[in-house]
Amino acid sequence: MKELWNLFISFFHIGTFTFGGGYAMLPLLEKEIVDNRGWVTKDELLDCYAIGQCTPGIIAVNTATFIGYKQRGLWGGIWATLGMVSPSLIIITIIATFFQKFQEYELIQHAFGGIRIVVVALIVQAVINMWNQSIKNWLGIILFLISFILTTFTPISPVFVIIFSAITGLATRNTKGANME
Amino acid sequence: MIYFILFIEFFKIGLFSIGGGLATLPFLYDLINKYGWITSEELVDMLAISESTPGPIGINTATFVGYKTVGPLGGLIATLGIVTPAIIVMTIIAHYFMKFNEEPLVRAGFNGIRPAVVGLIAAAGYEVFKISLLNIPAYVSSNNLLELFSLKALGLFVIMLFGILKFKKHPILYIVLAGLIGIIFKY
Known part of the structure; x- marks a missing residue:
């Protein structure tokens, strides 16, 4: 029980101090999980992070489940995940409660008028970074275009885009030029 | 019933959004098109x-x-929905294949998925662009193409994008800055 509680507390701590998620979390994970607790080695953490990126779900949660499972099995994974998501639940619930009231103020409306614009710029940056990391050949460019066009101009769900692209990846795995990494 | 739908929809998002962070955005757009739980502006x-x-x-x-849809319990249900697939999938992977990401078939599948995820996020970005930078109602009523673009908005966008790509600081910094500019110049 004590160990489950420790898992909860450690991941609660990480969830509280990670802003922006994803890669911002890695240094904190390293300090808490590797240095302070010694639950996994640094290499194991990096492996786990790589797995977390190519499995369904949110990377932070994947990592928490994985490390929790390694420590205490299924319940370890569940407690670590609950620890990870609890700060979000608390903080966002508080913000959401007040947000409706806030939105009535003209000042806040102007602030979000500016903020919505910067969100577009942040997404552009993310797309550029991901493009550089993920698109390395003609197949990648074609799948990017198909995915963009289908989602923008048709009501097709992103779920089908993901399934279709996974099948395409598998079907072309022996095609020269399509699968160099 | 609404709690059940909420759980199932977020379970689906948890299962299919791959690559973290913004990857959930296209699915959220799909969701609000389907149910209208929140507006596009609220999503941004x-x-x-x-x-x-x-x-x-x-x-x-x-x-x-979840909170916006049915209150605090909705927030909890949506969050449980989105983490449940991760718990199931990661538990299986942690148990059976430690080298999951090195399996040839997994790699081949992700060779297809990764570029598609970039496309999905770009599509979501385009939706946000339409809401944030284009004034579609003004264009429709006046039929004047110049009304579609607000120079003030485009200017801020270009400056911010330049700053983000050049200085690579934490997103919070740009968000706070844009909020202040929004207040000062009445965006």
């Missing part, structure tokens, strides 16, 4: 808040949409 505001508050972005947005 929520994304900005999620990037500026502690915790993983995907969890923050799930809590927010």
